[in-house]
Amino acid sequence: MSDHSMQRQSLMSARGLTKRFGGLAAVxxxxxxxxxxxxxxxxxxxxxxxxxxxxxxxxxxxPTSGTITLDGHNITGWTPEKISGHRLGRSYQKTNIxxxxxxxxxxxxxxxxxxxxxxxNPLGWFRSAAKMTAVNQRAERAIELAGLQNRRHAMAGAxxxxxxxxxxxxxxxxxxxxxxxLDEPLAGMGQAEAESMVQLLLRLKKDHAMMLVEHDIxxxxxxxxxxxxxVNGQVIASDVPAVVRADAGVQAAYLGEETHxxxxxxx
Amino acid sequence: MSTPQIHLETLPRSIxxxxxxxxxxxxxxxxxxxxxxxxxxxxxxxxxxxxxxxDLLQGVTGLVSLGHAxxxxxxxxxxxxxxxxxxxxxxxxxxxxxxxxAALAALVxxxxxxxxxxIYFIMVTMxxxxxxxxxxxDNKALGGSDGLFLNFRPDAGVIDLENKQVFYYFTLGCLLAxxxxxxxxxxxxxxxxxxxxxxxEHRMRALGFNTFSHKLAAFTLAGALAGLAGYLWAAQSGFxxxxxxxxxxxxxxxxxxxxxxxxxxxxxxxxxxxxxxxxHIFKDLPDVGEFKxxxxxxxxxxxxxxxxxxFAPKGILGVISRTFGGSxxxxxxxxx
Amino acid sequence: xxxxNFLIQLLNSVQYGLLLFMLAAGLTLIFGIMGVVNLAxxxxxxxxxxxxxxxxxxxxxxxLAIVVGTALSVGFGLLLERLLFRYFYQRDHLDQVLLTxxxxxxxEELRSMxxxxxxHGLPVPDLLAASIPLTxxxxxxxxxxxxxxxxxxxxxxxxxxxxxxxxxxxxxAGAFNREMTESLGINIRLIHxxxxxxxxxxxSIAGMIAAPVSSVYPNMGSQVLIMCFVVVVIGGIGSVRGAxxxxxxxxxxxxxxxxxxxxxxxxxxxxxxxxxxxxKPEGLFKQ
Numbered sequence: 001m002s003d004h005s006m007q008r009q010s011l012m013s014a015r016g017l018t019k020r021f022g023g024l025a026a027v028x029x030x031x032x033x034x035x036x037x038x039x040x041x042x043x044x045x046x047x048x049x050x051x052x053x054x055x056x057x058x059x060x061x062x063p064t065s066g067t068i069t070l071d072g073h074n075i076t077g078w079t080p081e082k083i084s085g086h087r088l089g090r091s092y093q094k095t096n097i098x099x100x101x102x103x104x105x106x107x108x109x110x111x112x113x114x115x116x117x118x119x120x121n122p123l124g125w126f127r128s129a130a131k132m133t134a135v136n137q138r139a140e141r142a143i144e145l146a147g148l149q150n151r152r153h154a155m156a157g158a159x160x161x162x163x164x165x166x167x168x169x170x171x172x173x174x175x176x177x178x179x180x181x182l183d184e185p186l187a188g189m190g191q192a193e194a195e196s197m198v199q200l201l202l203r204l205k206k207d208h209a210m211m212l213v214e215h216d217i218x219x220x221x222x223x224x225x226x227x228x229x230x231v232n233g234q235v236i237a238s239d240v241p242a243v244v245r246a247d248a249g250v251q252a253a254y255l256g257e258e259t260h261x262x263x264x265x266x267x
Numbered sequence: 268m269s270t271p272q273i274h275l276e277t278l279p280r281s282i283x284x285x286x287x288x289x290x291x292x293x294x295x296x297x298x299x300x301x302x303x304x305x306x307x308x309x310x311x312x313x314x315x316x317x318x319x320x321x322d323l324l325q326g327v328t329g330l331v332s333l334g335h336a337x338x339x340x341x342x343x344x345x346x347x348x349x350x351x352x353x354x355x356x357x358x359x360x361x362x363x364x365x366x367x368x369a370a371l372a373a374l375v376x377x378x379x380x381x382x383x384x385x386i387y388f389i390m391v392t393m394x395x396x397x398x399x400x401x402x403x404x405d406n407k408a409l410g411g412s413d414g415l416f417l418n419f420r421p422d423a424g425v426i427d428l429e430n431k432q433v434f435y436y437f438t439l440g441c442l443l444a445x446x447x448x449x450x451x452x453x454x455x456x457x458x459x460x461x462x463x464x465x466x467x468e469h470r471m472r473a474l475g476f477n478t479f480s481h482k483l484a485a486f487t488l489a490g491a492l493a494g495l496a497g498y499l500w501a502a503q504s505g506f507x508x509x510x511x512x513x514x515x516x517x518x519x520x521x522x523x524x525x526x527x528x529x530x531x532x533x534x535x536x537x538x539x540x541x542x543x544x545x546x547h548i549f550k551d552l553p554d555v556g557e558f559k560x561x562x563x564x565x566x567x568x569x570x571x572x573x574x575x576x577x578f579a580p581k582g583i584l585g586v587i588s589r590t591f592g593g594s595x596x597x598x599x600x601x602x603x
Numbered sequence: 604x605x606x607x608n609f610l611i612q613l614l615n616s617v618q619y620g621l622l623l624f625m626l627a628a629g630l631t632l633i634f635g636i637m638g639v640v641n642l643a644x645x646x647x648x649x650x651x652x653x654x655x656x657x658x659x660x661x662x663x664x665x666x667l668a669i670v671v672g673t674a675l676s677v678g679f680g681l682l683l684e685r686l687l688f689r690y691f692y693q694r695d696h697l698d699q700v701l702l703t704x705x706x707x708x709x710x711e712e713l714r715s716m717x718x719x720x721x722x723h724g725l726p727v728p729d730l731l732a733a734s735i736p737l738t739x740x741x742x743x744x745x746x747x748x749x750x751x752x753x754x755x756x757x758x759x760x761x762x763x764x765x766x767x768x769x770x771x772x773x774x775x776a777g778a779f780n781r782e783m784t785e786s787l788g789i790n791i792r793l794i795h796x797x798x799x800x801x802x803x804x805x806x807s808i809a810g811m812i813a814a815p816v817s818s819v820y821p822n823m824g825s826q827v828l829i830m831c832f833v834v835v836v837i838g839g840i841g842s843v844r845g846a847x848x849x850x851x852x853x854x855x856x857x858x859x860x861x862x863x864x865x866x867x868x869x870x871x872x873x874x875x876x877x878x879x880x881x882x883k884p885e886g887l888f889k890q
Contacts, residue, residue, distance in 0.1 A: 081472045081474075081477050096473070099467075101463075109460070112459065124457045387840065390835065398870060521700070521704075563712050573702055573705040575705075576702045576705065577690075
């Protein structure tokens, strides 16, 4: 690891993270760090355990062993809602929105999570949700960041795939997280949409600690400050992109095929 | 629930008109209807409150409870127990006690069942409700299978509930209050969260919502409102028995909500009124020769339910909405 | 409690548990493989009982009644599956609950029209009417042992079918992944019909053999349905093994509970269910 990252306090870290399903270790002794202002990309072939890793970090799955720390707290075994409350936001590979709500309602509800009153508090039964100004402002910001202003009234399930991916991000951003776990945000996007998403991610970098799981190698090398390669649940390389790229083992296991596919790749 | 449905949360104009006319008709009814039919309408209104309470759970939050009648019956039993033999009990003490009792039961049972999902939830709600049923059915001290009688309606001071018309308007008042409350709740942050849980609970958790406590609160509140209906039922009929808490009662409630259309409370009212009226029609069917058609009302009811599920799963309001237009899709949120 | 009494209660527990297993296994299989919740499952138990009673009287033989009765109820079940249930495999659970609830009403009425509303007893067949003496004044009815025996044989048969035969393999595959199974050329519709027939058959036979002991009366299906649900919840949906263990557990708790704590008797099973829910909301052996 480079010296710079060692000195900076990581906002989120995992140590020795393992997840077994029966006899199979989907994630095996994985450690990583996320720093403010950095994008840490995680790549690897299908089945490498990347999504499982994301699920472990977000609390969707409990680890078999290992620890996870978020902003100084040991969050191992915490529920997803508790982790979200500590400013972690995550987007999903398989679009996970409220299909029958409008785009606006999706984002508004996400923003509402930050000030949700206790459900047993009667005051929360009489207020008008639509008139919660701070919530509306937060939602508006998120919609603008994701570029969905013109689609706010559309039913989420009726929008295009690319718009749904944007909505996926908007909802995550509406919770104003500090740490972002993004699972294949570019999946299935056309060229133009992918480029604006990459631009968005670069804008977000400054104020967030980001983990990015992706397959799009070009985007990875544009975005990543740090790169971890996973194969069969284990980390086979973790360093700055230039170093990882040159690693023979990585090339053999994964990058080899990828670099042959891309034409006119940048350096 | 496996398939997310677009619910008519924002009532289209056609439905709003129907509801307004309906409430006016209810208000005018005692002046035109006989005592017999007025009493029937009171029962319908009480069942409408019961149905709305279930709609909160089922239509809004997506929790299908096959045991909701437990809270309806419990509140009725509380009133039956605390009403003395020789005089009336005050409304102002008995109502909070009954509703509170139902709410407490819902809180306890809810704590156990709300952690289950899908088909488990359906089964455990049914199981716990049957447990409550058997507690009362098997215990002579609690009235047993014969049930309990109430000799007096609650004493509300200036409001004389023993007077049929007064009781009618008291019930109508409760109906309107509950409807107004629930419509308000639907658009509150709590209501929005419940809708979100119905559509995608997993994402709600990921967004930071404590879905367990939200579902529990909905379960408890629904139980409390069912308790209000049960209290009124006991007060009106003067009699409670374990059937009020039974599986059939719970299933009737589900039917009413489905028949009217789920998720907006208006449907629950329409469904309750229609269902009761339908039941009345089936039971009163004229004999065809030797065949006692009315006696076999359960058959017609059963076939009707089967036909409803096959052909009109969105219920009456769905049909009205489709026929008379008025957008079923949600445009601007937060406006009725 | 002395040993003999303990033995009697134990035998009763096992008998009750195995009977519940017959019903729960069918319910859990049908749900696990087709995703259908069938509230009318208890109606087939009732159908079995009424068929046993009426056929035994007409045919003069209990054994013959069981054979014919099973054939009739399975046939009826298959008809139902083909005409109605198969359109509901993909529908909401709520729709299935309501559909089958409506069917309960229809079946109860049909029963009322065909056989009336009276309670009927069914005499235990002569061959099995003996009792095994245990002490000077206590003996155990052979028929109850027979009931347990039948259930055990059927349970074993079910186990062998599911785990050792090709049909069983196809059934398990169908539960696991419908589309994949279909693309492999396996006739999934046939599998569904077979599973449905199996479930219905088990429920009917349970009703038939229980009839001499429990009598034949209206609404007998609903009562046993609740216990069936409790068993499935405790055991875990889709797990036949879970259903067996849960059924025996329920049998034990219910039987011994009624003897040791008569005031709380009916409640104990629900307390057990509540405890399982707190510890494992998806059942003990969830797949």
